[in-house]
């Protein structure tokens with residue numbers, strides 16, 4: 110599968126949405142030499158920001174658990190499998206973070222496209238039926 | 242006799258009588274400076290050492306410098322120590338400390354003072370104006386209510402007034418004759434005064450009240466802003482033109498040159514991944530990417546690092562480390578780009594600086610507030626009522642409203658003002674301290690990010706002392722090793738060599754005993770780790786908090802810039818004691834400094850004992866015992882040198898465990914015995930105190946029935 114693999118509108122909405130507070134996922138940040146900062150994310154857009162590569166710090170994420178979270182809480186098993194594969198193939202933890210970040214970026218872009226297309230289609234059919 | 246390294250005078254500010262009194266520094270010379278000086282001054286001038294709330298008028302707050310301030314000692318020239326009874330800790334606000342950088346300590350020495358002792362309470366708001374040993378108390382009613390930046394600006398307008406507009410020089414002399422006579426010359430300067438001030442959080446006596454200097458230097462822990470607020474002290478401004486005598490300037494410059502040539506990475510061929518503390522490249526410490534690369538480095542005076550910046554965009558100036566990310570997890574909820582994330586974060590940093598509000602409380606506290614809100618416990622019409630716009634959580638507007646409310650005791654700020662754990666108890670949320678939803682691990686303070694279940698010396702040092710230690714001496718091991726693992730890079734130093742290099746420096750208690758660094762499960766509560774904890778307490782009490790070597794650069798145990806990897810710490814050419822001796826003319830050995838740290842640490846324990854401390858109170862928050870530190874909570878692994886079953890050293894992940902109550906109680910007993918304290922109470926004994934030339938302290942403890950039992954040694 111690729112991150113751009115087709116998805117239905119419902120999945121796309123889940124990819125762009127937020128899970129409940131109870132379903133949140135821990136993501137830290139490691140800033141040498143002073144600190145580890147804890148936080149939680151509740152959706153893939155936030156996660157993508159949390160995983161952004163930076164020259165001075167590293168994201169803190171348990172990749173195994175992340176894949177499970179995307180599969181079961183976010184509800185995107187395709188993306189979860191891709192995350193698992195990318196993390197497993199990466200030669201280092203840092204490379205895994207970069208790979209997953211890129212993958213999420215593409216997945217989010219795909220999802221945005223699908224949701225926008227669905228909205229366009231709805232508004233087009235709305236105008237045909239006289240609704241605006 | 243010349244007191245090399247010192248200005249020679251300590252300033253007592255009696256706020257009640259609005260009177261300045263001078264004390265000779267020579268009387269306190271044996272305590273070194275900084276924290277040692279402050280503990281001794283507190284002992285002498287605080288008349289009621291049983292107080293447990295820093296807002297009590299009997300509290301005495303000390304702002305102290307080191308002999309190394311105003312000298313070119315690498316990363317030790319511009320730090321400043323603050324002490325007194327704190328505010329908002331739990332169950333007791335101990336005699337505690339904080340520190341800040343910038344140019345206040347150097348300016349104070351140039352103005353003629355080594356320390357300020359703040360006593361009593363003014364009847365109405367005041368600010369204090371110090372110019373070359375001339376001290377005046379001014380009405381601060383027009384400053385009261387202003388934020389920390391506005392207050393400083395207004396003071397600069399007043400104190401900086403008589404400048405020559407063309408030259409920019411301010412001549413302190415009234416006449417040309419006075420200026421021309423070396424006996425009477427008051428000097429001249431282009432500088433503006435260094436001002437230490439409080440904002441609304443301190444004025445309203447909230448536990449989050451900080452002391453702020455310039456844009457972003459802050460003494461955050463301990464609630465000293467609330468201490469000043471309770472004393473009606475808005476600010477102290479200081480400017481001076483004096484000089485500090487150095488015993489052996491050549492030796493000082495030689496040691497600095499050796500640091501540069503031998504220990505610091507060669508800037509022409511920089512080693513970006515060097516394993517060193519003092520020898521790393523200058524490192525700005527933002528926990529969030531800066532909004533622009535157009536910035537100038539900003540540092541404490543004399544520093545070789547420059548961990549802060551001033552930005553072309555005009556916000557986020559001088560904030561560093563935790564302030565730059567206190568709001569980050571919330572901002573990610575709303576930010577749509579990295580640029581927006583960065584801007585809201587750094588503007589939120591400005592908000593806490595202006596209100597003089599301690600952002601460290603949000604390290605884990607913000608998650609807890611969000612949790613309460615999301616669980617439907619906190620909010621409009623909820624069990625914990627709050628009218629804050631929680632639907633805007635993550636926006637700058639919410640950050641401003643939150644900090645305003647907390648600084649003014651409004652909304653949930655009314656309860657949080659006296660301490661967050663106190664508020665949790667009041668709100669009936671003690672369960673959160675058990676299940677870890679509220680990670681305030683010791684003394685009512687948030688977990689720092691170096692969980693006591695993994696990083697033992699950090700947790701033990703904090704709970705056996707008075708606050709979250711915030712000392713990265715050994716923590717740098719985690720940083721180097723974990724980063725190398727993350728990048729799958731070869732280890733620059735293998736585990737066995739690393740622990741041996743460090744242990745060489747751990748004189749006297751742990752010298753050449755690498756097992757003190759073994760944080761594996763089987764060694765967690767051992768005599769060895771207790772020796773490491775002792776050494777760390779004593780090292781930091783003197784070298785870091787009294788001599789004021791910056792935590793971000795010292796100690797330097799190992800150093801890959803040097804062929805044999807031996808770091809600068811304790812070395813004969815650029816060790817901490819070399820700088821101390823060059824400045825003061827002492828002939829202190831490295832171990833003498835550790836022993837002085839032990840003396841200071843024992844005086845602190847005597848003060849805690851008078852405040853009501855007992856070993857039964859020395860316990861972590863329940864979650865530290867009841868829940869495991871799970872992988873991925875902050876990072877997926879926490880690497881540390883450990884011995885395996887065969888006794889071989891490896892870097893291993895120490896996550897996934899909790900602290901065992903019984904094991905920790907045994908550890909306390911070992912620690913107290915090693916320290917010469919009563920193992921039943923944790924109180925110091927007469928023999929220990931007399932051995933440190935503190936017989937008078939033993940007499941005081943005995944008079945109130947709180948001297949430790951000798952038999953238990």
Ligand code: SF4
Pocket residue numbers: 316317319320342343539540541544545546547548549791792793794
């Ligand atoms: S590293 Fe930062 S805090 Fe430490 S002395 Fe240098 S500028 Fe100040």
